[in-house]
Amino acid sequence: MRGMAEFALPPPPVPAVPVEGQDQAFAVRRILCVGRNYAAHRREMGGDDRDPPFFFAKPADAIAPPGRDPAYPPRTANLHHEIELVVAIGKAGAGLTPDQALDLVYGYAVGVDLTRRDLQNAAKDKGQPWDAGKGFDDSAPISAIRRWSGPPPQGRIAISVNGQVKQAATVADMIWNVAEVIAEASKLWRLAPGDLIYTGTPEGVGPLARGDRVSGEVEGVGQLDFTVV
Ligand code: MN
Numbered sequence: 001m002r003g004m005a006e007f008a009l010p011p012p013p014v015p016a017v018p019v020e021g022q023d024q025a026f027a028v029r030r031i032l033c034v035g036r037n038y039a040a041h042r043r044e045m046g047g048d049d050r051d052p053p054f055f056f057a058k059p060a061d062a063i064a065p066p067g068r069d070p071a072y073p074p075r076t077a078n079l080h081h082e083i084e085l086v087v088a089i090g091k092a093g094a095g096l097t098p099d100q101a102l103d104l105v106y107g108y109a110v111g112v113d114l115t116r117r118d119l120q121n122a123a124k125d126k127g128q129p130w131d132a133g134k135g136f137d138d139s140a141p142i143s144a145i146r147r148w149s150g151p152p153p154q155g156r157i158a159i160s161v162n163g164q165v166k167q168a169a170t171v172a173d174m175i176w177n178v179a180e181v182i183a184e185a186s187k188l189w190r191l192a193p194g195d196l197i198y199t200g201t202p203e204g205v206g207p208l209a210r211g212d213r214v215s216g217e218v219e220g221v222g223q224l225d226f227t228v229v
Contacts, residue, residue: 015060017088017109017196018144020222026088026106026145029194031058032185033084033113033134037174037200044203053176053200055185056130058113062140063196069229070138072210076116079208079228082201083159083167083216086111087152087178088145089195094186101182104191108153110143110216110224113198115205140198143216143224152178155219157202161212169202171218176200 016025036042037053064070072079090106113134120133158168176184181199185191208214208228216224 028060033198034200038202040203058135064141078118080115080117082113087197096186098179101179107145107147112141114139159216167204
């Protein structure tokens, strides 16, 4: 089509996450997130044990890669941290079974699903979408991606704020494991290289203030440090 090779305005930059041990970065296509994937967090959010996990999304440019300190967002008085294991997808796939799903994994990262909890709760009360509560600028801090093959991480997942541990759990406690999360997502969307999946947070979510030093870790995957500015 004539004119398709040129843009009316400069195209936006490609959001990208560094990959440990190499110069090339991981270009981000989409960010999917799992809600209520740890039983104790599901209960602290007012859900019950019959609620299945579910997905929501953030825009690709919501990532805050290492070195970018997320800005405290406007229109909230209750910004929350949610530490999460992040799956980086490296191959295309759709309609997968859990047995097929791990073949899509490029690597893993440590992520924080920053949440304007007051806006999310107001949206829940009114049956409105979560975008303003979840999908804002800098709402997806992420560590460098660690390349990975074989069984997914199972170990400790934790976050501390100003040196105090706020969330500490075990990835193996996820209701849907990594293979099941990828398989479920692939039944709803065509997955493709560049997709990131935030796999849900354990109990202990809580508020962040400007100036808070945040340090997250997933055993075997890495560490993520930032300050809320
Ligand atoms: Mn979350």
